[in-house]
Amino acid sequence: MKTILTIAATSLILQAVSVAAQDAAEDTFAGHDIYFTVSGGIVSAPTFLGSGETSTYALPDISVSVGDRLNISLLDGVSYDFYKDDNLTAGAILTYDAGREDTPPSHALVLSNGARSEIEGLGDIDETAEIGGYFEYTHGNLQARLAVRKGIDGGHDGFVGDVDVNYNAPVDLFGKQSVISFGPSASFADDSYTSTFFDVSADQSAASGISEYDAGGGIMSYGLNASAYVPLNQNVALVGFASFDQLAGDVRNSSIVQERGSETQTTSGLVISYTY
Template sequence: MKSRSILPIIAFIGLPSAALAQGHADQDSGLQVTISGGIVSAPSFVGDDDYQTSIFPNVTLRYGDRLEASLRGIEYTAIIGDGWKAGGILGYDFGREEAPDASDFMISGEASTDLIGLGDVDGTIEIGGFVAYEAGPFAAHFELRQGVDGGHDGLHGEARAQYRGRFDAMALPVFFGVGPKISFGDDAYNSAYFDVSAAQSAASGISEYDAGGGINSYGLGANVMVPLSAQTSLIGFVDYEQLTGDVGNSSIVQERGSQDQVRAGVFLNYTF
């Protein structure tokens, strides 16, 4: 599904260390705007074994250390103290099309036809919350999102941890983060994307399947950020997930795709 391919990409843009590394003013000073552009390679939908490479634009708005808005949604940090942060999320799950058109941003790959017969999953407005903790080089993040209007009415989320550090390369500082993560969803969420009804099976040729809730994936992510100037930085990432549980066993994944999912990209950020 498109949104699940996009979210890990957005999560790596604007690392917490980026503002410090570039010498920006403290976030309490007001509004910051980050314009990003890059190239991303990712499965055409979660569970696919065919990949697309696309140009990917994004804009992130931050106000102080409390409010952030991007394609991930709007996040408001309500609690800050002793390494902890917690707040609310208003987001949007972009859904999934059974027969998407080739995107104008795609530079390699093809629009997938694997899901024809399954029908579209409409976009969904989601509300949720997050808790984050940092202690020295270690950071952890946990979030939940509940669908309230649209293609799914389920609950899903993820938990991730990172070790962060710095090294120098060619006289430039390089900031990095690496660590594990898991994702999960309840029956309603997983059914929206991984069920195959009798009618859908007849239309698509994919075996019937009834997905339940649980752990959906586990994996490892790594990213690097290189400040090029006071406003400009280069960010790269690679992200691996193994689909598991009822999602990994879905006939969509087993018959038309792969449990192994890899995403990678490079972005140029400009902040003002």
């Protein structure tokens, strides 16, 4: 999928419930070194980061977990926990940035699109392989995570990262022991990353009608997210999620956002998963 951050944003939201989901799977399949999760759903998200238009996508994923350290997922890439104790987890990740198209996407996973192209003339940004690391600290129901990634092949070669803090509250939903997670989040990037997605050169300005702009690094956005994890039975779980983000700094001030997009970004979705 080449709409910027549609999958990535969803992945960040799902991190709030990933621990609960993994714990449930490990309890259910105790003694098994490998388990599989197949999931699918829908997500409504900005067509690209900074867009004022919303698109709706089908969201399929298959993941394989080996023990309690290695996870391989179509959605999130490959992650491995190098260090893990009762409170702290540290690991490495190989994933990708979905890039950006300057016209609304028209592939099989798109269920509905914005009515127009906001950024035609800026050109496409290719998908990018990213490598990075993460730290996660858990204390009781509180969970904090820092992740930083660098583009190594594709559309950008910059650094980009995210900070998430979530409170995971056990609740009873539909007669099932469930988890509701909520908390603040923020994203940041260096000059190279923000320039790739939010600069407008003289040629791009002439082609698109958007004013020239030179973006610097720093905080890109901050916001709130919430999710609910509901195990329907021993194998099937339902996850609902929503996030609201406010663009910040040079990203917010970019002519792409100010002239064609929106400073506020909202993502929501519903996913059902089967683990075996």
